[in-house]
Amino acid sequence: MDSNNAILAISLLFSIWCDTCVAQSSNVYNVKEHGALGNGKNDDTKAFQAAWDVSCAVEGNPTILIPKGSYLVGPLFFKGPCKGVMAIDLRGQLLASTNLNAYTKNWVNFQYINGLVISGGGIFNGQGSSAWPYNKCPKKWSCKILPMSLVFSFVKNAKIKNISSVDSKLFHIHIFSSENFDIESVTISAPGDSPNTDGIHVADSTNVTITDATIGTGDDCISIGPGNSNLTISNVHCGPGHGISVGSLGKNSGETDVIGLTVRNCTLNGTTNGLRIKTWQSSPTLLKAAHFTYEDITMNNVFNPIIIDQEYCPYVSCAKKDPSRVQIYDIKFTNVKGTSSSAEAIKFICSSSFPCQGVILNDIDLHYTGDARGNKTTTSTCANVQGKSNENLPPACAHKRQRMPAVGFLAHSGFLRPPAVGDVRLRPLAGFCTRHRPLAGFCTRHRPPAGFCASRRPLATSWLLAAVLAVPADCWRLVPRAT
Numbered sequence: 001m002d003s004n005n006a007i008l009a010i011s012l013l014f015s016i017w018c019d020t021c022v023a024q025s026s027n028v029y030n031v032k033e034h035g036a037l038g039n040g041k042n043d044d045t046k047a048f049q050a051a052w053d054v055s056c057a058v059e060g061n062p063t064i065l066i067p068k069g070s071y072l073v074g075p076l077f078f079k080g081p082c083k084g085v086m087a088i089d090l091r092g093q094l095l096a097s098t099n100l101n102a103y104t105k106n107w108v109n110f111q112y113i114n115g116l117v118i119s120g121g122g123i124f125n126g127q128g129s130s131a132w133p134y135n136k137c138p139k140k141w142s143c144k145i146l147p148m149s150l151v152f153s154f155v156k157n158a159k160i161k162n163i164s165s166v167d168s169k170l171f172h173i174h175i176f177s178s179e180n181f182d183i184e185s186v187t188i189s190a191p192g193d194s195p196n197t198d199g200i201h202v203a204d205s206t207n208v209t210i211t212d213a214t215i216g217t218g219d220d221c222i223s224i225g226p227g228n229s230n231l232t233i234s235n236v237h238c239g240p241g242h243g244i245s246v247g248s249l250g251k252n253s254g255e256t257d258v259i260g261l262t263v264r265n266c267t268l269n270g271t272t273n274g275l276r277i278k279t280w281q282s283s284p285t286l287l288k289a290a291h292f293t294y295e296d297i298t299m300n301n302v303f304n305p306i307i308i309d310q311e312y313c314p315y316v317s318c319a320k321k322d323p324s325r326v327q328i329y330d331i332k333f334t335n336v337k338g339t340s341s342s343a344e345a346i347k348f349i350c351s352s353s354f355p356c357q358g359v360i361l362n363d364i365d366l367h368y369t370g371d372a373r374g375n376k377t378t379t380s381t382c383a384n385v386q387g388k389s390n391e392n393l394p395p396a397c398a399h400k401r402q403r404m405p406a407v408g409f410l411a412h413s414g415f416l417r418p419p420a421v422g423d424v425r426l427r428p429l430a431g432f433c434t435r436h437r438p439l440a441g442f443c444t445r446h447r448p449p450a451g452f453c454a455s456r457r458p459l460a461t462s463w464l465l466a467a468v469l470a471v472p473a474d475c476w477r478l479v480p481r482a483t
Contacts, residue, residue, distance in 0.1 A: 028089075029055045030065045038069025040095060045074045056082035063087040066122060070095055074102045075147075078110045085115030090122030090163055096149065098130045106148045107169075116158040124149055126168035128194060135170070135195045141315060146170040146196075152178055161185055171198045172217070179206040187214045192240035194218035199241065202228055204256070211235050220245045221271070226255035226287065232262045239269030243302070245276040246292070248312050250283030250326045257288040267298040270341075274305040275333070278312040279351070283325035292331045299338030305366050306333060308359075308385070310351045322353070329357040331387075337365040345394055346380035359387030361396050 029051045032038065036047035048064075048071070055062035062084050074097040080086075096107050107126065110116065126149045137143040149168035152158065155178040164187040165172040172188045175181055183200065190197040199215035202208050204227035214237045215221040221238035224231060224246045238244060244263055249255060268274050275294050299305045308331075310324040328350065345366040350356035370376040382397030389396040 027058065027060055028063045028065050030067065031071070032067060036071055038067065038071050038092060040070030040072055042072065043074065043097075044071045045076065048073055048076055052076075052078045055084075056080065056086065059083045061085050061087060063089050066090045066092050066094070066120070068092045072097065073108075074099075075104065075106070076108045078108070078113070080111065080113035082113060082115075085117070085157075086113060087117040088120070090118065090120040090124075093123040093125055096124075096126045096128075096147075096169070098127050100131060100134065100146070103147045106151045106174075108150050110150075110152045110155055110158075112154045113158070114156045116152075116155060117161070118159075118163060119161045121162050122164070124163065124165045124172075126166065126172070128167040128169040128190065128197065131169040132194055138195050138314060139316070148172075148174045150174070152176065152181070154178065156180055158182070159184070164188070166190065167194070168197050170196050171201045173200045175200070175202045175205050175208060177204045178208070181205065181208045183208075183210045183213065185212045188217060188221075189215075190217045192216070192218055198223045199238075201225060202231060204228065206230055208232075209234075213237070215241065217241045221268075223247070224258060224261065225249075226258060228258050228261075230260040233266065234262075234264050236266045237269070238266065239271045239300075241271050243268055243271045243273035243276050243304075245273065245278060246289060247276070247278035248280055248314075249278070249287065249289060250280040250285065250324055253284040255285050255287055257290070259288065259290055261292040263292075263294045263297070265296045267300065268302050268305075269300045270302070272303045273307055274299050274302040275307070275336070276304065277308045277328060277331070279310045279324045279326040279328075280312055281310070281318065281324050282321045286325045286327070288327045288329070290327075290329045290331075293334070294332065294336065295334040297336045297338075299336065299340065299366060301339050301341045301369060303341045304347060305338070305340050305345050306336060306364070307347045308356060309347070309349055310356075310384075311349055324351040325354060326351065327354040327357075328359075331356070331358065332360045332362070333364060334360075334362045336363075338367075339369050340366050340378060341369055343368045343371070343375065343377060343379050344381055345378050346382075346396060348380075348382045348385040348397065350384040352384050355384040355386060357386045359385055361387065361389035361392050363390065364392035364394075364396075366393060 031044065031047050031051045034047040034050040036044040038044065051064050055064055066089065069092040071092060072095045108124065131146050135146055137145070146169040148171040149165055150172065151174045153176045157180045158178065159182045161184045166189050168190060188199040194217065196219050197217045198219045199217050199221045200210060201223045203225035206229050209232045210222060212235045216239055219242050221236065221241040222233060222244045226249055233244065244266065246258060246261065249258065263275065275297065277289060308328060310326065345368065348356060348359065366378055368376050368378040378394040380394040380397045
């Protein structure tokens with residue numbers, strides 16, 4: 001035997017020995033030792049459940065080993081509390097049952113666990129293509145909910161790393177009422193037309209971090225529901241999909257606030273939305289969405305790069321009795337650059353009852369890719385929003401949705417033209433105040449310079465037509481907004 005063959009033989013024996021050592025380690029529980037076949041045909045559900053039940057009762061750091069192979073499993077319930085910190089080493093592929101009658105709710109369920117690690121480079125395959133035709137939720141308010149792939153409920157101190165989820169029947173990963181939860185280096189994929197296949201959905205959770213993820217689905221890459229606080233999303237590549245969304249909020253009674261979100265160093269490719277906040281009208285509960293920071297974001301051919309939609313309705317028609325009761329404030333967009341596949345790159349449609357406040361736009365550079373006629377003008381639209389911006393493309397806000405200019409941003413109204421610099425406030429030229437008095441209510445809506453309202457008695461409502469719609473642009477000067 002020559003030296004090369006000897007080395008090959010020794011390497012092979014070492015590999016077999018290592019696998020045997022791992023399988024026989026006192027704290028490693030191989031699902032094959034509990035009866036799993038891993039041939040992709042036989043049902044291995046009982047073997048997986050048995051491995052969990054045994055390892056959960058062990059102190060220390062037990063590991064469930066899932067070797068290479070394809071394991072057909074129906075619903076799995078991995079329930080704690082466990083005595084140790086649980087780990088799952090997924091090297092093979094889990095295949096979800098395609099029999100919808102087998103599910104009471106979701107596919108792989110983790111509940112009441114303190115200390116969990118899932119890694120190994122393996123795959124959770126939801127085999128969702130057979131179920132998607134039965135999903136009527138995009139069209140109907142009342143509908144049957146399909147199973148989600150991975151659901152973590154009441155889980156603390158968890159880390160999900162180096163795994164993939166493909167073709168979920170509904171959401172790929174759902175995190176509910178959990179805390180200190182890290183997701184790192186995961187890959188999530190489903191066709192762009194697969195319904196409600198959100199990549200990662202987070203609800204009622206605290207201290208959740210998502211980083212270095214690649215997500216392409218038929219819905220939101222990441223969706224943030226009500227009740228969350230202190231979320232961080234970074235280095236995420238999203239597309240296809242509906243972008244990174246907060247909401248929808250305000251649909252159900254009992255929802256709670258979303259406070260504290262940071263999204264940075266993310267890239268969105270060909271998505272229908274980029275950075276989106278969406279709330280329902282006629283909200284049954286008053287709640288807040290506040291303290292969001294979006295920075296260093298790249299948009300590549302995104303249809304709605306920056307959007308706040310407080311008239312969200314995914315159906316043909318929705319109840320529109322009252323404005324949204326979700327108060328949005330302290331929202332910062334910084335260094336958002338790239339291309340928009342629609343002319344309207346910024347869209348802020350806020351609640352008339354609870355206008356958006358403290359919306360800041362800095363260093364926005366979004367270029368419209370153009371239409372068939374060669375138009376490449378990038379625009380923005382605002383309604384019921386207060387904020388400020390520096391030199392951005394498009395200027396904020398160049399169009400309006402109501403008769404009076406949007407609160408805080410200079411909007412197009414009559415002879416008043418949008419400025420090149422958005423961080424401005426209108427102030428009458430010298431002498432104008434001696435000839436014209438403000439309309440009652442004007443000061444509370446449009447915040448003139450200090451002393452302007454206090455020193456002048458409100459005039460009759462006819463002042464509105466004279467001072468706003470009929471005064472040409474050269475009767476006004478632009479002064480910087482006080483910070």
